[in-house]
Amino acid sequence: AQSVTQPDIHITVSEGASLELRCNYSYGATPYLFWYVQSPGQGLQLLLKYFSGDTLVQGIKGFEAEFKRSQSSFNLRKPSVHWSDAAEYFCAVGAVASGSARQLTFGSGTQLTVLP
Amino acid sequence: SQTIHQWPATLVQPVGSPLSLECTVEGTSNPNLYWYRQAAGRGLQLLFYSVGIGQISSEVPQNLSASRPQDRQFILSSKKLLLSDSGFYLCAWSLTGGAFFGQGTRLTVV
Secondary structure (H helix, E strand, O other): OOEEEOOOOEEEEEOOOOEEEOOEEEOOOOEEEEEEEEOOOOOEEEEEEEOOOOOEEEOHHHOEEEEEHHHOEEEEEEOOOOHHHOEEEEEEEEEOOOOOHHHOEEOOOEEEEEEO | OOEEEEEOOEEEEOOOOOEEEEEEEEOOOOOEEEEEEEOOOOOEEEEEEEEEOOEEEEOOOOOOEEEEEEOOEEEEEEOOOOHHHOEEEEEEEEOOOOOEEOOOEEEEEO
């Protein structure tokens, strides 16, 4: 069965600092990988996704993620964090066959706090 | 472009009362539709999904039901709410390539 681990429950960074959120997955085949962001009381917004090809994926809001098959990781990065980036971030893995939400497995999330 | 609407945003209901949460999608046809529940600190749990009108699959046994009376409408219901039904409910749609979520409904059962 597929699974996703986000080892960091809570991360605090200063505004302007760089950010890396970790995501490790377990899946028996080539996965679809996603990062979502959720502001308090809001739905999830898709930041970026990886299906195939270039392992460095660019997303919205200046985020990027790198797929490393050898490490089963899909870490999210941003070179300079803005106060508006404070939110909860979810990594998800899905079956390559369909990429449908039914087959998505979500991590438990990482809460990001940004200090002024 | 596609949009998804979910309402109400917040809801406080007494134990034993009925529930109806509605979700509609615009700008796409025959999407897959989903209801998720999010408990604090526990990520997302898939409750129901639908691949077409009248076609509902349940992922977990529970006090809730879902219906899809129209192609782009997905409804989450309960006849009698329990305290344990409290949570944040999210509707989502997909065709391929991941899921797109509504803004969610915060349900508090008192």
